[in-house]
Amino acid sequence: MNEQLTIIMVQADDSLHNVIKDHIDEIEEIRLISEIGDIQTCYENMESLRPDIILIDLHRSGDVENIFAISSKISIEYPDTAIFISSTIQEPELILTALRSGAQEFFGKPLEIEEFKRAVERIVLKKQRMAQVGPPKSKVISVFSKKGGLGVTTLAVNIAGALARISKQKAAIFDLDLQLGDVTSFLDLAPQYNIVDACDSEGRVDGTKLQSCMTHHKLGISILAEPTNPADSNGISSVHIGQILDHLKSMYPYVLVDTSHSFDSKNLEVFAQSDYIFLVSVSSIPAIRATRKTLDYLRNLGYDENKIKIVVNRFNKRDKIKVEEIERILDFPVFWSIPNNYKASINAIDSGLPLIGEKRMTNVGKSIFKLARVMTNGNFSHKTKRSS
Ligand SMILES: Nc1ncnc2c1ncn2[C@@H]1O[C@H](COP(=O)(O)OP(=O)(O)O)[C@@H](O)[C@H]1O
Numbered sequence: 001m002n003e004q005l006t007i008i009m010v011q012a013d014d015s016l017h018n019v020i021k022d023h024i025d026e027i028e029e030i031r032l033i034s035e036i037g038d039i040q041t042c043y044e045n046m047e048s049l050r051p052d053i054i055l056i057d058l059h060r061s062g063d064v065e066n067i068f069a070i071s072s073k074i075s076i077e078y079p080d081t082a083i084f085i086s087s088t089i090q091e092p093e094l095i096l097t098a099l100r101s102g103a104q105e106f107f108g109k110p111l112e113i114e115e116f117k118r119a120v121e122r123i124v125l126k127k128q129r130m131a132q133v134g135p136p137k138s139k140v141i142s143v144f145s146k147k148g149g150l151g152v153t154t155l156a157v158n159i160a161g162a163l164a165r166i167s168k169q170k171a172a173i174f175d176l177d178l179q180l181g182d183v184t185s186f187l188d189l190a191p192q193y194n195i196v197d198a199c200d201s202e203g204r205v206d207g208t209k210l211q212s213c214m215t216h217h218k219l220g221i222s223i224l225a226e227p228t229n230p231a232d233s234n235g236i237s238s239v240h241i242g243q244i245l246d247h248l249k250s251m252y253p254y255v256l257v258d259t260s261h262s263f264d265s266k267n268l269e270v271f272a273q274s275d276y277i278f279l280v281s282v283s284s285i286p287a288i289r290a291t292r293k294t295l296d297y298l299r300n301l302g303y304d305e306n307k308i309k310i311v312v313n314r315f316n317k318r319d320k321i322k323v324e325e326i327e328r329i330l331d332f333p334v335f336w337s338i339p340n341n342y343k344a345s346i347n348a349i350d351s352g353l354p355l356i357g358e359k360r361m362t363n364v365g366k367s368i369f370k371l372a373r374v375m376t377n378g379n380f381s382h383k384t385k386r387s388s
């Protein structure tokens, strides 16, 4: 028998509870790991429970809208979890709303156990197919802003940490701020080797050598550090950069690039190879105008607009300039906004522990973690507009 899938029952009434309890042992593909009284508690415990299936019972009238809102959040943030809904009411409109909010299956009540078994088998097959497809192709994500100090390094470091935690694999950060790079300081690491050691004078980069030049952080982040002496960066060309990215892509599922604040040939090489370019801004007119100029510049260079994602950092809902106004000035959707929390951001740097690595994540950490989740679940479309 393959490994059993785990299932959680949420707000099940007595009839559903009894049917499942009576038959669960004969469905050898699944194991009931918990019964939870309400969907909100289930959502809050998803990170630790990580069930393969949640069975939500709609027996209480009145809070259906709220249940669907939360199940929709679960389906976006935890795409590996299948959502089953059961209800005595079987109106087409209700079924449609359930499916639209991310449910895979809808059961009438009393629950027909054979129908339930078939649904479980479909999930088993889906999981097996996904396992055969193998790990997804590596993704390169560059983080950029023309102006310094808006949060590029903060984002690169924390997105890398979050992706490592979610994927349970190491994520790389390439510190491309060759003059003033500070990724290893953010993580309180003293690199033994750096990019200079990986690049030879003929423009070549050896993969094995590159691997030995990476510095590792306990949260699963591997860093290619900046040169110790800024003058050494002169010997590094965009040809080196292209090769470094090729090697990193073959070694890590996610490669984050903390770029410098310029349109030099090295950054342009990285943008060309990036699956996504995160353009960081804040809600001030000068920063938004600079972002608009950057957007126009990248469009003129012919980069695919779909890979550009606008992230508004240090956002406060009480700010005078709202997300809608930023989108109007940019003529482009804002993909994500990250709350302003200077204390948390500075504490993270001072302690060398990323915001996403804290036991009790602050609002900034949570927002970045959620962003990473969306990146990993295939809902990363251009039009998706999210404010944290
Ligand atoms: N969401 C945030 N809220 C408050 N301060 C932030 C936030 N993100 C970053 N910062 C702070 O802004 C400053 C610049 O961030 P940094 O990541 O170094 O920017 P960049 O790499 O673009 O120069 C740092 O002091 C950092 O702690």
Ligand SMILES: [Mg+2]
Pocket: 152, 153, 154, 177, 182
């Ligand atoms: Mg920086």
